[in-house]
Amino acid sequence: MALPVKSAGSVMSASLRLVAVRNSSSKPKVAVLGASGGIGQPLGLLLKQDPLIAHLSLYDVVNTPGVAADLSHIDSNAKVSAHTGPAELAAAVEGADVIVIPAGVPRKPGMTRDDLFNTNAGIVRDLCQTIAKVAPKALVAIITNPVNSTVPIAVEVFKKAGSYDKRRIFGVTTLDVVRSQAFVSDLKGTDASKTVVPVVGGHAGITIIPLLSQTSPKVSFTQPEIEKLTPRIQDAGTEVVNAKAGAGSATLSMALAGARFANSLLRALKGEKVVQCAYVESEAVKGVNFFSTPLELGPNGVEKILGVGKVTPFEQKLIDASVPELNKNIAKGVKFVSG
Numbered sequence: 030m031a032l033p034v035k036s037a038g039s040v041m042s043a044s045l046r047l048v049a050v051r052n053s054s055s056k057p058k059v060a061v062l063g064a065s066g067g068i069g070q071p072l073g074l075l076l077k078q079d080p081l082i083a084h085l086s087l088y089d090v091v092n093t094p095g096v097a098a099d100l101s102h103i104d105s106n107a108k109v110s111a112h113t114g115p116a117e118l119a120a121a122v123e124g125a126d127v128i129v130i131p132a133g134v135p136r137k138p139g140m141t142r143d144d145l146f147n148t149n150a151g152i153v154r155d156l157c158q159t160i161a162k163v164a165p166k167a168l169v170a171i172i173t174n175p176v177n178s179t180v181p182i183a184v185e186v187f188k189k190a191g192s193y194d195k196r197r198i199f200g201v202t203t204l205d206v207v208r209s210q211a212f213v214s215d216l217k218g219t220d221a222s223k224t225v226v227p228v229v230g231g232h233a234g235i236t237i238i239p240l241l242s243q244t245s246p247k248v249s250f251t252q253p254e255i256e257k258l259t260p261r262i263q264d265a266g267t268e269v270v271n272a273k274a275g276a277g278s279a280t281l282s283m284a285l286a287g288a289r290f291a292n293s294l295l296r297a298l299k300g301e302k303v304v305q306c307a308y309v310e311s312e313a314v315k316g317v318n319f320f321s322t323p324l325e326l327g328p329n330g331v332e333k334i335l336g337v338g339k340v341t342p343f344e345q346k347l348i349d350a351s352v353p354e355l356n357k358n359i360a361k362g363v364k365f366v367s368g
């Protein structure tokens with residue numbers, strides 16, 4: 030069964046909903062690193078059903094054989110392989126077209142995403158050291174928090190290895206888009222499957238900037254509605270962390286978002302023009318080197334950075350406020366690798 034393809038008014042809108050190599054791609058291989066976790070397992074379930082995937086490679090430091098055995102009994106065409114522990118990482122990622130990384134610890138109530146840095150920075154660095162050597166042409170989608178810092182970490186690792194291509198490394202912000210679309214359709218009674226809301230900036234607190242004025246199909250918001258909805262979207266991750274009360278953060282909605290983003294990358298690899306928001310190295314906003322905006326994706330990853338488009342004064346203020354915060358997160362990531 031294919032992931033549902035939503036139709037919307039414009040090419041950009043349609044693509045944002047779902048969302049343009051690597052190497053071969055006649056038989057696409059997708060690797061999930063962190064495959065046994067809260068996100069990894071349902072992400073594997075969704076990817077196993079994606080008809081674009083020929084080989085689903087599951088890597089984790091624990092429990093991968095069980096997850097792989099379970100998924101391999103599903104009657105879809107993707108072949109599943111299991112890889113456990115650092116000695117099997119190279120085999121897991123070798124020849125991968127797309128690598129999705131949800132490896133790392135999640136938040137508990139009271140924590141910020143940045144509080145995960147000490148544990149997750151090293152995990153992402155180590156995984157990327159192998160990817161940069163063994164699968165430098167893969168499109169790499171990083172879910173692990175704090176995304177605002179883990180993406181710069183990945184970039185520094187690839188630079189050090191001499192295999193950096195800024196078109197190929199993505200921080201996954203799709204969940205912010207998915208949430209915005211859910212909340213807007215709830216509020217306005219629009220068809221959730223057709224509502225499109227771009228989200229720009231980063232993936233933490235005030236750096237998450239929903240562009241409600243660019244909602245498509247067009248809906249109008251009162252200023253009080255905007256002032257209530259915007260912080261709800263910014264704090265939606267915390268809403269889930271608190272509701273789970275110590276049992277982790279968003280996993281199911283994140284798995285959907287991750288599968289949607291991976292499907293976008295796979296369609297782009299096949300030559301389809303796809304638009305999706307993601308956090309990448311970007312000059313879209315002055316004064317900061319990484320920013321999420323709508324991106325045109327293609328066979329080499331990012332083909333074109335589409336930028337933030339026309340924003341309201343309220344949205345511009347949010348963008349301006351995000352810049353110093355993002356710069357702090359980025360510098361922390363860069364320093365972690367480069368000293």
Ligand SMILES: NC(=O)c1ccc[n+]([C@@H]2O[C@H](COP(=O)([O-])OP(=O)(O)OC[C@H]3O[C@@H](n4cnc5c(N)ncnc54)[C@H](O)[C@@H]3O)[C@@H](O)[C@H]2O)c1
Pocket residue numbers: 062063064065066067068069088089090091131132133134135136145149152156171172173174175176201202203204205232277278279280283
């Ligand atoms: N970008 C987003 O929008 C978003 C959304 C939700 C969660 N997250 C983040 O995703 C990450 C994972 O969340 P989760 O709920 O799946 O956590 P989890 O603890 O349930 O699963 C994490 C998995 O990573 C594995 N792991 C740990 N170290 C590893 C390593 N070195 N190599 C490979 N695998 C390793 C663990 O064994 C575990 O199976 C967290 O950092 C969380 O904050 C990001």
Ligand SMILES: O=C(O)C[C@H](O)C(=O)O
Pocket residue numbers: 135136142174204232265266267269270278279
């Ligand atoms: O909030 C978290 O810690 C997880 C994730 O970043 C989310 O937005 O749900």
